[in-house]
Amino acid sequence: MTSPRIAIHLLLLLPAAALAHGPGGHAADPNLHVDPSLKDCSVVFAPELTQAAFGRFAREFGSVSAFKQGSPPTTLGPWGFSLELEQIFFSVEEKSAAWNDTFAHPDAYHELGSDKAIPKLRLRVGVTDDLDVGAFYTKSPRANYGWLGLEAKYAILRQGEDMPVALALRGAYTKTLYVADMDMHALGADVSIGRTFWGILTPYVGVGGDAVLARETSAVVDLKNELQVVPHLTAGFEVRYWHVAIGAEVQVSALTSLQAQLSAVF
Numbered sequence: 001m002t003s004p005r006i007a008i009h010l011l012l013l014l015p016a017a018a019l020a021h022g023p024g025g026h027a028a029d030p031n032l033h034v035d036p037s038l039k040d041c042s043v044v045f046a047p048e049l050t051q052a053a054f055g056r057f058a059r060e061f062g063s064v065s066a067f068k069q070g071s072p073p074t075t076l077g078p079w080g081f082s083l084e085l086e087q088i089f090f091s092v093e094e095k096s097a098a099w100n101d102t103f104a105h106p107d108a109y110h111e112l113g114s115d116k117a118i119p120k121l122r123l124r125v126g127v128t129d130d131l132d133v134g135a136f137y138t139k140s141p142r143a144n145y146g147w148l149g150l151e152a153k154y155a156i157l158r159q160g161e162d163m164p165v166a167l168a169l170r171g172a173y174t175k176t177l178y179v180a181d182m183d184m185h186a187l188g189a190d191v192s193i194g195r196t197f198w199g200i201l202t203p204y205v206g207v208g209g210d211a212v213l214a215r216e217t218s219a220v221v222d223l224k225n226e227l228q229v230v231p232h233l234t235a236g237f238e239v240r241y242w243h244v245a246i247g248a249e250v251q252v253s254a255l256t257s258l259q260a261q262l263s264a265v266f
Helices: 003-019 051-065
Strands: 081-091 115-126 131-139 146-157 166-177 182-194 201-216 226-241 244-252 257-265
Antiparallel strands (some): 146 166, 226 244, 244 257
């Protein structure tokens, strides 16, 4: 084939290549499930969802939604309280069946995205010297899912002159909200240890697990309930000065997450 003919063939192929891309030049995923009534990517099960993919979704979505520790093993004391703004960051395999067949999108070019960030509002209250209780809430602004969580933390050891560390047990419950196609709950438990330095800095580590129960309630699939037990490792720190605390925590679980928080503590 002569050079001019090669050039003509290449020019003819360019429009076809351009049509293979959506607006802005990004390749459209042919497997995206589209629902034009949605404002943002939302949890809506597709008929293609398999039991294996549902199990993986329950494990990953359930474990990342589970109420994170987000604070050292120290307690607030009787009638102490903390109001916190939190942000959690995590990544998902958006092209996997576990995430592709459980989400619907406003159009064929509106992908889920692999990197997710979700804000949360949290309140903790000290009941006794050794016991704190708390709750958190979040709702995706434009999508159809949110979470509500409850927790209780009990101090086994409190740092003092004769005790170099604080040690606490914690239990938590999380309910996924607003999703019509499933009913999901997570029960978590962990133990953590930490030490406060110079009266302001408290690093801590912990270990625990979450039991995630997911039941599909969709009209387009018929799947068995999923019970997933997911261990996790936690490491974080808190810097507290006067009535303000900032902190960060990483949790290694089915999905690794990073959480940052800003608190008003009284």
